[in-house]
Amino acid sequence: MQGLHAIVLRISKVMDVIGGVVLSLMMLITVTDVILRFIGKPITGTYELVFLGGAVVIGCAIPQTSWQGGHVNVDFVIEYFPRMLKKTIVVITRLMGMAFFVLLGWNLFVYGTMLYNKEEVSLTLHVPYYPVAYILGICAFVECLVLLSGLIKTVSEVDHE
Numbered sequence: 001m002q003g004l005h006a007i008v009l010r011i012s013k014v015m016d017v018i019g020g021v022v023l024s025l026m027m028l029i030t031v032t033d034v035i036l037r038f039i040g041k042p043i044t045g046t047y048e049l050v051f052l053g054g055a056v057v058i059g060c061a062i063p064q065t066s067w068q069g070g071h072v073n074v075d076f077v078i079e080y081f082p083r084m085l086k087k088t089i090v091v092i093t094r095l096m097g098m099a100f101f102v103l104l105g106w107n108l109f110v111y112g113t114m115l116y117n118k119e120e121v122s123l124t125l126h127v128p129y130y131p132v133a134y135i136l137g138i139c140a141f142v143e144c145l146v147l148l149s150g151l152i153k154t155v156s157e158v159d160h161e
Contacts, residue, residue, distance in 0.1 A: 004148075005149050005152075005153070008142075008145045008148075011063070012064040012067045013064060015063055015064065019058075019059075019061045025053065029049055029050065030050060033046040044125070045124040045125035047124075048125050048127060049127075052122070056135055056136075059139035059140075060135075062143050063143045063146045067146050067149075067150075094147045094148075094150055094151040098144050098148060101140045101144045101147065102144055104140040105137045105138070105139075105141040108133050108134070108137035108140060109133070109134065109137040111133050112130040112134040113130070115128070115130040115133055116128070116130040
């Protein structure tokens with residue numbers, strides 16, 4: 001199972017880097033647009049690029065954030081539960097999370113295909129929307145892998161106690 005954990009960690013890190021690069025490009029285009037607006041030459045479509053980039057940044061950050069345990073956890077109640085009950089709750093919530101992200105990923109691919117078929121594009125720059133939907137779908141499926149990896153780790157810890 002260490003191989004699965006290593007692969008999932010590597011994919012999460014790559015996605016995190018992609019998100020960081022897109023965020024840097026968003027910052028660059030925003031700063032450039034502000035400077036150019038000051039001299040009367042704004043960049044056309046900045047809002048669209050930042051909007052689409054923001055979706056990619058958030059989607060790409062989810063798996064690595066989840067891997068690091070960076071999401072908000074409200075566990076002050078289960079903190080006092082017996083160890084086996086805590087692990088059972090973790091298993092159930094990971095399974096629910098996996099189900100959610102599988103459905104989300106699937107629906108994003110369906111939505112992306114619909115956007116592709118309808119040739120939906122942004123208003124100003126005519127950037128197609130479907131690649132963003134597909135990227136977010138991939139992010140959802142990678143999050144499933146992160147949750148599966150955590151689930152395997154949790155279950156194997158239960159077996160060794």
